[in-house]
Each structure stands twice: as structure tokens, then as C-alpha cells.
Amino acid sequence: MHFFSDNAASVHPRVWAAMQAADAPDFPYDADALSRALDEAFSALFGTPCVGLWVATGTAANCLALSAMVPPHGAVVCHREAHIEMDEGGAPGFFTHGAKLILAQGEGAQLTPESIAAAIDPIRPGVHQVQPHAISITQASEYGRAYRPHEVAAIGSLARTRGLGLHMDGARFANAVAFLDCDPAALTAQAGVDALSFGFVKNGGLGAEAIVLFDEELAETIRFRRKRAGHLQSKGRYLAAQILAMLEHNLWLDNARAANAAAQELAGACAGRLLHAVEANELFVTLDDVEKTALRGMGFDFYDWPAPAGTPGAARLVTAWNSDPAHVAALARAIRNL
Amino acid sequence: MHFFSDNAASVHPRVWAAMQAADAPDFPYDADALSRALDEAFSALFGTPCVGLWVATGTAANCLALSAMVPPHGAVVCHREAHIEMDEGGAPGFFTHGAKLILAQGEGAQLTPESIAAAIDPIRPGVHQVQPHAISITQASEYGRAYRPHEVAAIGSLARTRGLGLHMDGARFANAVAFLDCDPAALTAQAGVDALSFGFVKNGGLGAEAIVLFDEELAETIRFRRKRAGHLQSKGRYLAAQILAMLEHNLWLDNARAANAAAQELAGACAGRLLHAVEANELFVTLDDVEKTALRGMGFDFYDWPAPAGTPGAARLVTAWNSDPAHVAALARAIRNL
Amino acid sequence: MHFFSDNAASVHPRVWAAMQAADAPDFPYDADALSRALDEAFSALFGTPCVGLWVATGTAANCLALSAMVPPHGAVVCHREAHIEMDEGGAPGFFTHGAKLILAQGEGAQLTPESIAAAIDPIRPGVHQVQPHAISITQASEYGRAYRPHEVAAIGSLARTRGLGLHMDGARFANAVAFLDCDPAALTAQAGVDALSFGFVKNGGLGAEAIVLFDEELAETIRFRRKRAGHLQSKGRYLAAQILAMLEHNLWLDNARAANAAAQELAGACAGRLLHAVEANELFVTLDDVEKTALRGMGFDFYDWPAPAGTPGAARLVTAWNSDPAHVAALARAIRNL
Amino acid sequence: MHFFSDNAASVHPRVWAAMQAADAPDFPYDADALSRALDEAFSALFGTPCVGLWVATGTAANCLALSAMVPPHGAVVCHREAHIEMDEGGAPGFFTHGAKLILAQGEGAQLTPESIAAAIDPIRPGVHQVQPHAISITQASEYGRAYRPHEVAAIGSLARTRGLGLHMDGARFANAVAFLDCDPAALTAQAGVDALSFGFVKNGGLGAEAIVLFDEELAETIRFRRKRAGHLQSKGRYLAAQILAMLEHNLWLDNARAANAAAQELAGACAGRLLHAVEANELFVTLDDVEKTALRGMGFDFYDWPAPAGTPGAARLVTAWNSDPAHVAALARAIRNL
Known part of the structure; x- marks a missing residue:
């Protein structure tokens, strides 16, 4: 995913x-x-x-x-x-x-x-x-x-x-x-x-x-x-x-709306974790190493991001025009459950 | 064509x-x-x-x-x-x-x-x-x-x-x-x-x-x-x-062979007109303005080429991997009949 | 010189x-x-x-x-x-x-x-x-x-x-x-x-x-x-x-006139040797190897120049604002005597 | 000066x-x-x-x-x-x-x-x-x-x-x-x-x-x-x-020593004003606008320098191999008297 x-x-x-x-x-x-x-x-x-x-x-x-x-x-x-x-x-x-x-x-x-x-x-x-x-x-x-x-x-x-x-x-x-x-x-x-x-x-x-x-x-x-x-x-x-x-x-707008919607769904699960307001299809979130490992263990792939001062770690999550709704929902759920 | x-x-x-x-x-x-x-x-x-x-x-x-x-x-x-x-x-x-x-x-x-x-x-x-x-x-x-x-x-x-x-x-x-x-x-x-x-x-x-x-x-x-x-x-x-x-x-060789074969077929029709030996899929041929107009009138498209000294005019003919055999045959025939 | x-x-x-x-x-x-x-x-x-x-x-x-x-x-x-x-x-x-x-x-x-x-x-x-x-x-x-x-x-x-x-x-x-x-x-x-x-x-x-x-x-x-x-x-x-x-x-004109005059003096000695009309302070002259060696033996320094077709060799002679009149006269004489 | x-x-x-x-x-x-x-x-x-x-x-x-x-x-x-x-x-x-x-x-x-x-x-x-x-x-x-x-x-x-x-x-x-x-x-x-x-x-x-x-x-x-x-x-x-x-x-060292010595003489007059230790021939000093105007009124030329935060203004003074000792002494005196 x-x-x-x-x-x-x-x-x-x-x-x-x-x-x-x-x-x-x-x-x-x-x-x-x-x-x-x-x-x-x-x-x-x-x-x-x-x-x-x-x-x-x-x-x-x-x-x-x-x-x-x-x-x-x-x-x-x-x-x-x-x-x-x-x-x-x-x-x-x-x-x-x-x-x-x-x-x-x-x-x-x-x-x-x-x-x-x-x-x-x-x-x-x-x-x-x-x-x-x-x-x-x-x-x-x-x-x-x-x-x-x-x-x-x-x-x-x-x-x-x-x-x-x-x-x-x-x-x-x-x-x-x-x-x-x-x-x-x-x-x-x-x-x-x-x-x-x-x-x-x-x-x-x-x-x-x-x-x-x-x-x-x-x-x-x-x-x-x-x-x-x-x-x-x-x-x-x-x-x-x-x-x-x-x-x-x-089509350019429809595709972007789909990607944005997926990002918003994830954003809803990232309360307190967001480093930046989500206004497109990228999320920058605080995640510590244990959390990252847990998510990756569940099959979610994403890039580490340099951790801002005062945070235990960070990651970038990007959605796309064709992000699988099931994957998005699963990731949102997984982050909520961290 | x-x-x-x-x-x-x-x-x-x-x-x-x-x-x-x-x-x-x-x-x-x-x-x-x-x-x-x-x-x-x-x-x-x-x-x-x-x-x-x-x-x-x-x-x-x-x-x-x-x-x-x-x-x-x-x-x-x-x-x-x-x-x-x-x-x-x-x-x-x-x-x-x-x-x-x-x-x-x-x-x-x-x-x-x-x-x-x-x-x-x-x-x-x-x-x-x-x-x-x-x-x-x-x-x-x-x-x-x-x-x-x-x-x-x-x-x-x-x-x-x-x-x-x-x-x-x-x-x-x-x-x-x-x-x-x-x-x-x-x-x-x-x-x-x-x-x-x-x-x-x-x-x-x-x-x-x-x-x-x-x-x-x-x-x-x-x-x-x-x-x-x-x-x-x-x-x-x-x-x-x-x-x-x-x-x-x-596939690269098969495609090239097809293009070359088409060029050779044209070359056979260009005796006395070739400015260079045909060893790939390009032909450089002498054609005067009347001849070019005639060919173009029959629906053949090609580029003019700068005429070498002593020639009445020149053109470049290029074949491709998918040149239509009927078009090639037609062009060969048309040149022979000039 | x-x-x-x-x-x-x-x-x-x-x-x-x-x-x-x-x-x-x-x-x-x-x-x-x-x-x-x-x-x-x-x-x-x-x-x-x-x-x-x-x-x-x-x-x-x-x-x-x-x-x-x-x-x-x-x-x-x-x-x-x-x-x-x-x-x-x-x-x-x-x-x-x-x-x-x-x-x-x-x-x-x-x-x-x-x-x-x-x-x-x-x-x-x-x-x-x-x-x-x-x-x-x-x-x-x-x-x-x-x-x-x-x-x-x-x-x-x-x-x-x-x-x-x-x-x-x-x-x-x-x-x-x-x-x-x-x-x-x-x-x-x-x-x-x-x-x-x-x-x-x-x-x-x-x-x-x-x-x-x-x-x-x-x-x-x-x-x-x-x-x-x-x-x-x-x-x-x-x-x-x-x-x-x-x-x-x-001063720029005076200096150039001096250099040009020296070149003209040499040009006068180079009848039949000039590859180009002398209109500034450079001379391009035909000189064969024997002649070059002779001139250099007398203490005249100059560069060889690529020999145009049909000439036995060539050299470039350049005068300057301060070319020594005695040197110029000596070179002119030497070339005349070749 | x-x-x-x-x-x-x-x-x-x-x-x-x-x-x-x-x-x-x-x-x-x-x-x-x-x-x-x-x-x-x-x-x-x-x-x-x-x-x-x-x-x-x-x-x-x-x-x-x-x-x-x-x-x-x-x-x-x-x-x-x-x-x-x-x-x-x-x-x-x-x-x-x-x-x-x-x-x-x-x-x-x-x-x-x-x-x-x-x-x-x-x-x-x-x-x-x-x-x-x-x-x-x-x-x-x-x-x-x-x-x-x-x-x-x-x-x-x-x-x-x-x-x-x-x-x-x-x-x-x-x-x-x-x-x-x-x-x-x-x-x-x-x-x-x-x-x-x-x-x-x-x-x-x-x-x-x-x-x-x-x-x-x-x-x-x-x-x-x-x-x-x-x-x-x-x-x-x-x-x-x-x-x-x-x-x-x-000579390169002698000249540099002269310039450095002049800078040190000025540095001695700039106690409390130096933004950087003086280790060559440049001084970066705090000077406010009134002080600059005063010095310039006495005939001293120098460049303004961007004022670091918390300073009222700054200037750069540069000496050279041939700085006039009288000018240096005069400037040192003038700064001391500000």
C-alpha cells in the first residue's frame, strides 16, 4: 500500500x-x-x-x-x-x-x-x-x-x-x-x-x-x-x-479532487500529528520510530521526513489520483489506532 | 502516403x-x-x-x-x-x-x-x-x-x-x-x-x-x-x-529490416537517380520540379533536399518499420514511370 | 631582431x-x-x-x-x-x-x-x-x-x-x-x-x-x-x-603609423613574395626553408606560417610601434639579397 | 584620508x-x-x-x-x-x-x-x-x-x-x-x-x-x-x-605588516566598538550616525556596514600597505574622542 x-x-x-x-x-x-x-x-x-x-x-x-x-x-x-x-x-x-x-x-x-x-x-x-x-x-x-x-x-x-x-x-x-x-x-x-x-x-x-x-x-x-x-x-x-x-x-480537476479527498481522509486521522495544514495531497505528520515500524509492518509504504525540532520523528504521506480507497481507509484506521 | x-x-x-x-x-x-x-x-x-x-x-x-x-x-x-x-x-x-x-x-x-x-x-x-x-x-x-x-x-x-x-x-x-x-x-x-x-x-x-x-x-x-x-x-x-x-x-532488428526492405524496393526503382548507396532506410534521389510535382500529385509526401551541383533537384525519401507495402510499391512504380 | x-x-x-x-x-x-x-x-x-x-x-x-x-x-x-x-x-x-x-x-x-x-x-x-x-x-x-x-x-x-x-x-x-x-x-x-x-x-x-x-x-x-x-x-x-x-x-595613430611604415619598408623588399597586400603591420611572405634558415642565421626572429598550396613555404613578419629602424632596414636588405 | x-x-x-x-x-x-x-x-x-x-x-x-x-x-x-x-x-x-x-x-x-x-x-x-x-x-x-x-x-x-x-x-x-x-x-x-x-x-x-x-x-x-x-x-x-x-x-610580508600595524593602532582606539577581533587590516566597528558624520566631517572616508542587531550602526575601516601614519594616528585620536 x-x-x-x-x-x-x-x-x-x-x-x-x-x-x-x-x-x-x-x-x-x-x-x-x-x-x-x-x-x-x-x-x-x-x-x-x-x-x-x-x-x-x-x-x-x-x-x-x-x-x-x-x-x-x-x-x-x-x-x-x-x-x-x-x-x-x-x-x-x-x-x-x-x-x-x-x-x-x-x-x-x-x-x-x-x-x-x-x-x-x-x-x-x-x-x-x-x-x-x-x-x-x-x-x-x-x-x-x-x-x-x-x-x-x-x-x-x-x-x-x-x-x-x-x-x-x-x-x-x-x-x-x-x-x-x-x-x-x-x-x-x-x-x-x-x-x-x-x-x-x-x-x-x-x-x-x-x-x-x-x-x-x-x-x-x-x-x-x-x-x-x-x-x-x-x-x-x-x-x-x-x-x-x-x-x-x-479530468485534471477530478483526479486532483480524488487525491485531495484521500489526503483529507488521512488528515482526519492525524489530529495532533500534522506539521502543516493539509491543502493538497500531501501530509507531513509526526510519527516516532515505533509508530513507523508498526505502520510499515502492516504494509504501508511512505518516506521518512526530517524531524522538526521538538518532534520525535516525521514522515510524509502522499495520496494520488488513484489511491485505493480501501488502502486509505486502512491507513487512516491504523494511524488512529497508534 | x-x-x-x-x-x-x-x-x-x-x-x-x-x-x-x-x-x-x-x-x-x-x-x-x-x-x-x-x-x-x-x-x-x-x-x-x-x-x-x-x-x-x-x-x-x-x-x-x-x-x-x-x-x-x-x-x-x-x-x-x-x-x-x-x-x-x-x-x-x-x-x-x-x-x-x-x-x-x-x-x-x-x-x-x-x-x-x-x-x-x-x-x-x-x-x-x-x-x-x-x-x-x-x-x-x-x-x-x-x-x-x-x-x-x-x-x-x-x-x-x-x-x-x-x-x-x-x-x-x-x-x-x-x-x-x-x-x-x-x-x-x-x-x-x-x-x-x-x-x-x-x-x-x-x-x-x-x-x-x-x-x-x-x-x-x-x-x-x-x-x-x-x-x-x-x-x-x-x-x-x-x-x-x-x-x-x-524486435529492433525486425523493424529495421522491414524499413530497409522497403527502402531497397524503392532503390530498385531509382536506378540512375541515387545520390548515395542505400544502406539503411533513407534514399536521396535526383528529382526535378516537374517530377516532384507529379509524385506529390499522386499523393506521395516527402521532403525536398538541397540539390547537389549538376543535378536538377533532389529529394529525400524515408521508409519506416510500418511503411505500407502498397504505398511503397506504388511509389516505386510511380518513380519508374516518371 | x-x-x-x-x-x-x-x-x-x-x-x-x-x-x-x-x-x-x-x-x-x-x-x-x-x-x-x-x-x-x-x-x-x-x-x-x-x-x-x-x-x-x-x-x-x-x-x-x-x-x-x-x-x-x-x-x-x-x-x-x-x-x-x-x-x-x-x-x-x-x-x-x-x-x-x-x-x-x-x-x-x-x-x-x-x-x-x-x-x-x-x-x-x-x-x-x-x-x-x-x-x-x-x-x-x-x-x-x-x-x-x-x-x-x-x-x-x-x-x-x-x-x-x-x-x-x-x-x-x-x-x-x-x-x-x-x-x-x-x-x-x-x-x-x-x-x-x-x-x-x-x-x-x-x-x-x-x-x-x-x-x-x-x-x-x-x-x-x-x-x-x-x-x-x-x-x-x-x-x-x-x-x-x-x-x-x-598616440594610437602615431604608433600605428610607425608600425605600418616599417611594414611598408619590408613590403618593398618582398616583391613577388607577398601572399596578401600589406595594409597594416603584418606581412605574409613566401620563404622556403633555406631562406628561413638564412634569415634566422642573421638574427631575425619570425613565425612560420602554413604554406599555401603551390608555395615552397611561408612566414609571417610583424612590425610594431617600436620596431627598430635599423632592424627593419637590415631585414629588408636581407630579404632582397636572398 | x-x-x-x-x-x-x-x-x-x-x-x-x-x-x-x-x-x-x-x-x-x-x-x-x-x-x-x-x-x-x-x-x-x-x-x-x-x-x-x-x-x-x-x-x-x-x-x-x-x-x-x-x-x-x-x-x-x-x-x-x-x-x-x-x-x-x-x-x-x-x-x-x-x-x-x-x-x-x-x-x-x-x-x-x-x-x-x-x-x-x-x-x-x-x-x-x-x-x-x-x-x-x-x-x-x-x-x-x-x-x-x-x-x-x-x-x-x-x-x-x-x-x-x-x-x-x-x-x-x-x-x-x-x-x-x-x-x-x-x-x-x-x-x-x-x-x-x-x-x-x-x-x-x-x-x-x-x-x-x-x-x-x-x-x-x-x-x-x-x-x-x-x-x-x-x-x-x-x-x-x-x-x-x-x-x-x-615585500608581501612587509607590506602586510604595515597594514596590520595600522589596523592595530586603530583597534587600540576602538575598545568596546569592535564587532570582530582585528587579525588583519580590517576593522568592523560600531558607530552611530552622529559619530559617522563627525568622523566624515573631519575628512575620514570609510564605508558603512550593515548594523548587527542591537547596535546603533556599523562601519568598516580598512588600512593598507601605505596608510599614512599621520592619518592613522588622526583617526585613532578622533575615534577615542567620540
Whole structure:
């Protein structure tokens, strides 16, 4: 019974079907009909003209977007526990040709205008210190917290004031939208986001994420950089098919709702154990070694998490679009009984 | 009737089946059972210990391999019409951090020890000129020519003598092996090749190529660089599944034989028109504008090719593992009747 | 008697004097009075507003300028014997983060609109092939040939038409201006040059070259990149002092005239031996091994040069601002007597 | 009366003399007799074979050294207030092609084995997190503190245990050695340092620092990278001359002792104001705005410094090899009288 991560979950049947429906030959790279349909699909979803480009991974999506927003001699402000800082093997440095990540603080791996200002205000202007050019936030955050529309808008406003671009790492954007039950545009285009990494792989896709560009001028350089990074797959129609299938009939939201619901069921069993409010499909809970051993002995798999000061130990539990309700119920029961 | 390219052909049913058989959850990235089986599968195929790593594209395979073989201040010798020079959007410069491509000559987009020596012998030693560190050859070449085992071995011998690594871009390696009907090891490990980009996408795969490392010491840095380039997909098992399906029962060879046979059938109809001997699944033929218009009028699709001096025009015809025999026969007939 | 190169010649006494006059403390980096005087000095010289930035080497000047004119995924067109291609250890690839050099042909290491067009016209638009973003020409060229104002203007016109930037490597700009006896603006600002690497080191300086930016918008990024490349020296006033001393009373022109005159004296002795017209301070002459040995036996030092087809051998002779007239006369006599 | 910095101080007369004595032509780049004498000079000074290479700036010295010690996908551990992190405009990211700086803590901008371990122990092995490959410490530190030999040795020991290289930024190495009155080898070669950036510019030089490589195998790649970074000056003999003049008769130590003595004189006047012990030529002192205004009104120039919590304000005072004794005495008196 897997609660390791959503990043290796099975592929949704409608995604499989869409891929196989794309099997007839079409033009290579992104010249096929499906790839060419992405701009319109995302523009409809977000209610504003935007560009949608597929890539295989969230790391590629994040870093290609950032590479168009920051020069090699510049910096991106992000949370010190952001995925781009902690889990992408230095990919931002590669794609941006050595730009820097300026690490800011914040509860729940979330930034605020104040924490961003605290990180960049001490930077002296001029060439001796690396200057910020963009902000990157994660929605939902690395601790499964969802920025509210007005919170993103406040960061977007700061970004505009300071002349910075705003990128959103939306590996779990669907979970945040599902939790907030709001218009996705309110979290992005309307809030000043220039580029969104819209994740599908953790949410029922196979190997396709989207870079959605509300600042359409970023698209040109990203197209060149995608090719140059070996990310322009020749059978791109199979990636476009995945994304279109996820958007159709809001499968992306349905899948995220299912994962979120499973997380909420577990959260109900974790009273007093939660390190962070559960606003997506991840739970960070205190568990001591005896408890972990007990749960694992019952067949539940999950990752240890670094224990915050004052706790006897911690773990991360992740649900997915296809978490087995019986497994979820069993885990909830088992935690209640600890 | 498509003769544009093999790079967007449909996916083979056994590849689809293998991907779907991999749908059960397993560990992410390359920790799953299928990804972990690649080393053994390639070691068995080539009869020598080697490492096999999946990536989504041939560009990523080529450039990750080269990035481990050449320092940023070094150079790779390749043919002036090599894919890495002509068609990868500058990816070698990106992955190697600015290493140079030294362009050598050769009939049929093939290098020889002599043409390589002619390119590098004038380079003065020392820091003022960029020094070569590796050679990259394409098998089959960009003009569909297959290096014989002794030809690769001669280049391998030169590489050893000069202290250079040897990389093989095998986007159509299968077609070359099928044409030569030889042991794949004779073209690679036994001939001094350090790293092979083993292509599957053009041969019935969806989005998986292999970097096969006969010099296993290259693997460590490539694993880090693959992650850093955003090419370590979290659902890697679906890529491994494609590759294993292609290797099983030599599907890769069967598919290549089918494509090659179709090309030979066309070649039989192109007497006097062939710009290069047909040794894989590509034909480069003289066709004037009237002839092209006639063929296209009959429903045959293909790309124009720059006309060599003294010819009235040229085109490229490419067959694939699933070229429709009726279409091939029809095209052969149509060309004969021109 | 050295005719090796001008690149290690002694420093002119007025340059020494200016450096020592700058010994009093001032602000570091480029905030001192001398560094701040460069914009005005160059604007006066060229008769148009421009920015002047010092760096220590011609390689740094060339590559910083180019790095502001071409994105990492782009290319610079240059002559296949250009210094940036042949003699800078791959520095363009480093500073531009892997942009490509597209090599064009041309007599005397000079480009023409036609040779540039021949190099870039075959490039397909789109992301698969690297697109040109700038042209770099060398004045005087690597073979000591001087572009006439109308020749630069023709290239500048092409650059504008194609949307390309135009860079001039002026390591021996002074020699070209001295030879042509023309307004330096006619070779640069008025001819469409965006950035000039204005060389002083070969012409009596110690370690200071100028990047002169007629497109002043390039300055901002170059200032950041200069710092980031470790080229923003803290005692920059000593570099600015060198440049100002060279500009004052046209020392740069006087020095170049002296070097050119020495070269012309040698040219007069090389009838029938000259591989290129002598328009600066370099001579490329046919000399066979016996002749070279004879000259070296008399105490003349010079570099061999690759012998063009049909010649028995070749050598390069370089004069400098301080070539000893007696040595020059002796060499001229010796060559006449061969 | 300047107490801004030592980085723009005048050049020592013996350095001027040595440069002018080098005026006779010699081979270019580093093939001249003076440049070729550096290895021997540093080997004698440090009592062990080592390689000495000149560059113009400390940033170039630091970053070239680090670029040979860490791959692009790796990281360097340094103090969060290290010069390479705070004041080099992102140069480490440029020279290393995007390697990361891992920021560690420590009093007085100094690292300890414990603070280094605290920074790197949480890093999970494998490709997802950037792995450390080297440590960089600054001697004297950014707060003018000097590592004792046993402190460097303890870090060197940790480096060996963890398989990390050890780099020392010695922009003020002379001041540290002068303060400690110890064998320079005890702080470097004998303590496990692989590469030292040996600073001369702040200590009476004009524009020459040395990269001293105790791990001689680093030299080869640094030579190529120095050229590629535009840092191989053609008149390198003038840089070598500066360094040799500084080493001769221990001018480097005499100059540092003078600067240190001036700093100690000021320190004597700053009882109760010192934020850090004075162990080199920098003082970090508490001064409120009224006091600063008073001092500046008397003609003393210095930089503000960010005020630590609980202080009314702070400033940095820097002495140099040629600080005027009268100015120093006057400033000491003025501070006492505040």
C-alpha cells in the first residue's frame, strides 16, 4: 500500500486512450494537430491568450521557464525548500547558465511579499552582487499548502513593483485549484503570473507537463531552448495528447479532487500529528520510530521526513489520483489506532 | 502516403503492450525493476558489460554522452553534415558548456581516419586553439550509409592513438546492423566505441532512446547530468519498458529490416537517380520540379533536399518499420514511370 | 631582431607615464575619474555618443561584446580564420554560453556581404538549426587587410537587413585607420558597427583594451558580464590611464603609423613574395626553408606560417610601434639579397 | 584620508620598478622568463613543488581554481558571507558552468569542520540533490579573522575524509600570515589546501594575483580555462614581474605588516566598538550616525556596514600597505574622542 509519492502513479485510462488515438502519423515535433491545439486549450481554460508548450518533466518546465526570465548574471528568488533548490539536481544552474537562487524563508514552504523583500532588500544595486530578476513560487507548496488568489496577487504586485518576473511551479497546481475551488486564472494570469509549470505527471499523466506562458513574449526563446535542451520530442503528439486528455472534461480537476479527498481522509486521522495544514495531497505528520515500524509492518509504504525540532520523528504521506480507497481507509484506521 | 521521415511513425503494438504492462506502480525515476534491467539487457546484447540509460530523445542521448567525454574547453570531431552539427539546435554547445564541434569532410556524411586526421592535424597544441577530445560518428550516417565493422575499428584505433573518446550516434543503428547483418558488438564495443546513442524512436518506439556506455566510467557523470538536464523522468519505467520491448526477440532488428526492405524496393526503382548507396532506410534521389510535382500529385509526401551541383533537384525519401507495402510499391512504380 | 608579433612589444613611455600619474588613490573598479572619462573620450573620437569600457585582453573585449549580441542558442558569423575562431581557446563558447560560430569564407580573411549570405542563406528558419544573431569582422583582418569604409558599410547594411548585430574585432584597428587615413567613425559608427573591440595592447599599451559600444544599450549587460568574468579590475584607473594616454594627441595613430611604415619598408623588399597586400603591420611572405634558415642565421626572429598550396613555404613578419629602424632596414636588405 | 578599502591603494615602488625592468620584449603570454619563474618561486616559498599562475583579479583566481575542482553539477561549500557568494557578481556560477554554492555558517565569516558538516550532512546522496565537491575558505576572512594552522588542518582533514577539494581565497593571505607570524606552508600545503588564490593587488600590486596549486594536477585544466576566459594576457611578463617583486625579500610580508600595524593602532582606539577581533587590516566597528558624520566631517572616508542587531550602526575601516601614519594616528585620536 503505497503512500510514497504521486510521482510514479499509474497513468489514467483516458490518458492512455488519448495517446493511442494519436497513433496515426502526423507532423513531427510540435507541428502536429494536437500540439498546435494547446495554445487554444490553455487560453480557454485561463480565459486569456497564452501559449502552451509540452515538455517531459517538471524540472524541464520550471527551468526552461526560468531561463527565459533571468539572464545568466541574475537571480531567482525562491523558498529555501523549493523543489528547484532542493530536488532538481542543479537544473536551474544548468538551464540559466549559472544564475543564482536567492533563498527566502516562509512557513509551509510559502513565500510572502515580506519574506521576498527581506531576501532582496539587502542586495546592493550594481554589478558586484547578483541582482534578482524573477520570483518562483510553488503551488501547492512543497508542504502541500495552497496560496490563496490574493496571496499570489500580492506577490505578483511586488514582482511588478520590483521589475521581477513571476513563475509558478505548479507540479501540483491541480491539487491547489481543487482545494481552493477557484478559477485557475485567479491564481495565475489575473494574479500577475508570467509563466506556469502546469503539472500532469503526478496527476495521471505519463510524461507530459505544460509550460503555460501568460507573458507570450517568453515563448520564442523557450521554443529554441527546449530544442537545444533535447526536450523537443519528435513524437510530440503523444505528449500533447496526454495534456489535452487531462484538460478535457476537467479530468485534471477530478483526479486532483480524488487525491485531495484521500489526503483529507488521512488528515482526519492525524489530529495532533500534522506539521502543516493539509491543502493538497500531501501530509507531513509526526510519527516516532515505533509508530513507523508498526505502520510499515502492516504494509504501508511512505518516506521518512526530517524531524522538526521538538518532534520525535516525521514522515510524509502522499495520496494520488488513484489511491485505493480501501488502502486509505486502512491507513487512516491504523494511524488512529497508534 | 508518407515518406517524410521515420521520426513520427506510429508506435509498435508490442511497445504499447509493454508500456501498459508497466502501469503498476514501482519506484520512481530509474529505481524501478525495468530500468534496473537495462544494464543486463544491453550487456547480453553486446556480449560485454555495459551500462544502459534511457532518455527521451536522440539529442539528449548524443549530447549527454558527449558532455561526459569532452571538457567545456575541448572539441568533438564530427562530420560537417552530422545531426549534432546540423539539426540539434545547438544542443552540443548547451550540454558541453560551449565545447566546439570540429567539422570534418567525407563522402556520404561518413568520416574516415584520414578525414579526421586532416581536420585535427593542423591544430597547434596548447591553450590557444581548441583541442579535440572525442570523435562522433553516425551509424547509419545522415545519408543512410553504414560503416563496416573494420571502418569503425579503424576510427576507434585512431581515437585510441590520439587519446580521443569515440561516440556513435545510432539514431538508425538498427538499420545499419540490419543492413550489414553483423554482430552489433562488432560495430561498437569491439571497434573501440565508448558510448552509443541507441535509437528506438525512429524504429517503433514512442519516446525512449538508450545511452549505452561501453566505457562504464562515463555513467556516473551522465546520471548526474541527465537529472540536471531535466531528463530523469519520474515514470521512467515506461521508457525502460519501450526499450526492453524493442530488444526482446530482436524486435529492433525486425523493424529495421522491414524499413530497409522497403527502402531497397524503392532503390530498385531509382536506378540512375541515387545520390548515395542505400544502406539503411533513407534514399536521396535526383528529382526535378516537374517530377516532384507529379509524385506529390499522386499523393506521395516527402521532403525536398538541397540539390547537389549538376543535378536538377533532389529529394529525400524515408521508409519506416510500418511503411505500407502498397504505398511503397506504388511509389516505386510511380518513380519508374516518371 | 624580433618580428614575431606586436603582442609582446614594450610599453610606450607616455603610457607608462600616464599609469604612474594615476597612482594616487581613487575609487575602485570603474568609479575613478579616469574610467569615468572614457565615454566622453570615445564619443569625441567617434563623433557620436558611445560607451567605452576597459578590459585587459582582446579576447575578453571580443567575447564580452558578442555575449551581449547573441543568445546562447544563437550564432555569430565570422571568417573561418578569424581570431575568435582560431586563437581564443574557445572563449566565444564560454562567454556566450555555447553559441556557435558560423564560418564564412573570403580572401584575406575578409568577409563580404556575399560570403556572409552564402553562409547563412542555407540555414532553415526555426529551432532545429542555429540561427545567426550577429556578424563579427576583424579590422585589420587576420591577414593584415583593411576593410574600406564602404565595405564595412555594405556589411552593416546586410546586418540591418537580416536583423543581425555587427561587431568589429579591432585588435589592429589603429593600423587599419592609419593605413586608410580616414575618419575612424567612417569605419564604425557610420558604417553600422554596434560594438568595437578597440585594441591598444599590440600598439604600445600594457594590458588595456576598450569595448566601444555605439549601441549603448549593450553596455548594461556587458558591465554585469565583465564583473562576472573576473574582468572588473579593482585598480581600473591604471587601465583607463593607458587608454586615455593612447587617445591623447592621437598616440594610437602615431604608433600605428610607425608600425605600418616599417611594414611598408619590408613590403618593398618582398616583391613577388607577398601572399596578401600589406595594409597594416603584418606581412605574409613566401620563404622556403633555406631562406628561413638564412634569415634566422642573421638574427631575425619570425613565425612560420602554413604554406599555401603551390608555395615552397611561408612566414609571417610583424612590425610594431617600436620596431627598430635599423632592424627593419637590415631585414629588408636581407630579404632582397636572398 | 581614505579608509575605504585596500583594493585601490597605490602600487608599491618596487612593483613599478620590476614592471619597468620587464619592458624588454620577451615571449608573449606566459612563455616569458618571468612567468616561467613563478613555479620555482612559489615552490621555494612553500617548501613543496607547486604551480603558480598569474591572473589579473582575485575573482578570476578564485573561480578558475574552483572550476577545476568542482564539476558543473556539483557544489562548493563556503561561508554565507564569503566573497565568492557576496561580491563576485555570480562569477562562480559563470566559471563553473552553474555549480552551486552551499552556504555554511560561522563566527567571523569563518568555517569550522562542524559548520561544514552541518551544511552537507543533510544532503541525500544521489542525483537529486547537488553534491559537494570542494570547500572554499577565506584567509583572512571577510571579517578580518585569521584561521590558525590547526584550524585549516582540521578543515583539510574533513575535506580529505569527505573526498572534497580545499580552496583558500587568500585575497588577504599576506595579512593573515603576517598576523600569525607563521610559515605560509603551515596554512596551506601542510594543512591540506589544494589551491590558493594568493592576493597581491590589495597589498601593493597593480593587477596581478597568483593561483598557487599544491595539487599540481589542477594546473592543466586551469591553463586552458584561463585562456578561454580571456585572462591569458599577452604581456604576461608584466604580471609575473609584479608577483616576483612582491615575493622578493618578502615585500608581501612587509607590506602586510604595515597594514596590520595600522589596523592595530586603530583597534587600540576602538575598545568596546569592535564587532570582530582585528587579525588583519580590517576593522568592523560600531558607530552611530552622529559619530559617522563627525568622523566624515573631519575628512575620514570609510564605508558603512550593515548594523548587527542591537547596535546603533556599523562601519568598516580598512588600512593598507601605505596608510599614512599621520592619518592613522588622526583617526585613532578622533575615534577615542567620540
